Amino acid sequence: MESVFGLVGKDFAIVVADSSAVHSILVHKTNEDKIMVLDSHKLMGASGETGDRAQFTEYIQKNVALYQFRNGIPLTTSATANFTRGELATALRKNPYMVNIILAGYDKETGPSLYYIDYIASLHKLDKAAFGYGSYFALSMMDRHYRKDMTVEEAIELVDKCIVEIRSRLVVAPPNFVIKIVDKDGAREYAWRQSIKDGEVLAA
C-alpha cells in the first residue's frame, strides 16, 4: 500500500512518498520519512520492506559520501543510479533487497534527472515514474497532465492531483505524504500533505 512517485520539471526534480509505517494491520506511525537525502543534490525515495529500505538507502548514502571523500567531487546522479542498481543486482540471486527506488538528482552539467530502480534491479531513466498500488493512479494522472519543463507550482499542482486520486480511490490509502525537491540549490524537504496528524486526539 506504499506509494512513491516522482517527476522532472524545468530545472528541478520532485519525489513524493507516503509516510505510513505499517506492520500487518497496524499502522505504527504516519510521519515516516521514506525519502533519503543522499547528498547535497540527490534524493532517494524508497518503498518496500521497512528494514531493507532503511538499511539499503543508508548503505547507498554512506558509499556516496565515501566516493566524495576519496575523489574530491560528488558522484553524478547517473553514476549513483548505476551503482545502486549494481548493488541490487549483486544481492538479487542470494539475498534480494525488497526495495523499490525513485532516485532524483541535480547535476551542474546535465540538470535534473530521475531514475526508476525496482527491486529486481531494473534501471530506467525517466521523466515520471511511480511505484506501488498508488502508481496506477499517479501514472494515469501524470500521463494526462505532465508536460516537459513545468514550473515548480505546476508540478506541485500535478503532485496534489495524484495525491487526491490515491487518497480517494485506493482502498487502504496512506493518509500522509512528504514531498521533497532537488534543484541547483540542493535537495530539501518541500512540504507535507497531512490528513492525519500523529497524536491527534478526537474530541469527546
Add this chain to the structure above:
Amino acid sequence: MARYDRAITVFSPDGHLFQVEYALEAVRKGNAAVGVRGTDTIVLAVEKKSTPKLQDSRSVRKIVNLDDHIALACAGLKADARVLINRARIECQSYKLTIEDPVTVEYITRYIAGLQQKYTQSGGVRPFGLSTLIIGFDPHTGTPSLYQTDPSGTFSAWKANATGRNSNSIREFLEKNYKETSGQETLKLAIRALLEVVESGGKNIEVAVMTKEHGLKQLEEAEIDAIVAEIETEKAAAEAAKKAPSTRET
C-alpha cells in the same frame, strides 16, 4: 645488530624492533608538518617541497579530510599514506552506517594507530612509513582535538605538535611559544612554527584550518602570503622594540 633488522617480527636482544625504528627514520626524512589546537580552531600546516614546473600542484594535496569533521596531515611515505587514508575514510563511513553517529577523533586515531601496529606484528610485511597528525571536533561536545600516530602504532593527544623534517626544532618553538589561542591567532602560531624550518612564502606551505561551523578550509596561496607578511612585520617590530628600549628612559 644487523641480524635483527631484516624481519619485523624479530626483537633484538636489547628490545628493539629495528624495522619500526627505520620506519621512524623515513618519517624524519619526510616533509615537516605542524598541528596546533586552539579553542575554536585547529590548524594543520605542511611544508611543500618545491613543485616541479610541469607538475599540476592541485593533484598533490597534503592535507586531506577523512570525514566532514576530521582531517589528516602526515609526514613520510606518501604512497603508504594513501592506503591508510583510504582505510580510514571507509571506516568513518562504516562506523556512521552501523552506529548512526560520526566517529570521534579519538576513535579514528585509535583505528589508524591500530592498523599501523598490525603491520609491526605480521610476517612478510613492513610497517607504514609515516606519522600522522589528525585533527577534528567531537561531533557531540564540539571539543577540538589534535592527535598524532607513528609507525609503531602509538598515539596520543597534543595541544600542538610537529612531525617530519626538523620536528624537534619546531616542537621546541611550540613549547616556548604555545598559549591558548583562537581563530586567527592559532593560524598565525602554526605558520610561525612551520616558518622556523621552511622558507617563507605561500608556495612552500600548505595550510588548512578546521572550525566547527565550516569544517576544513584549505587556504589559498594568496591568503598564506598575506599572513606570512603579517608575521614578518610583527617579527620586525619585535626586533626593533628589543633594540630601542633605552630611548624611553629620560
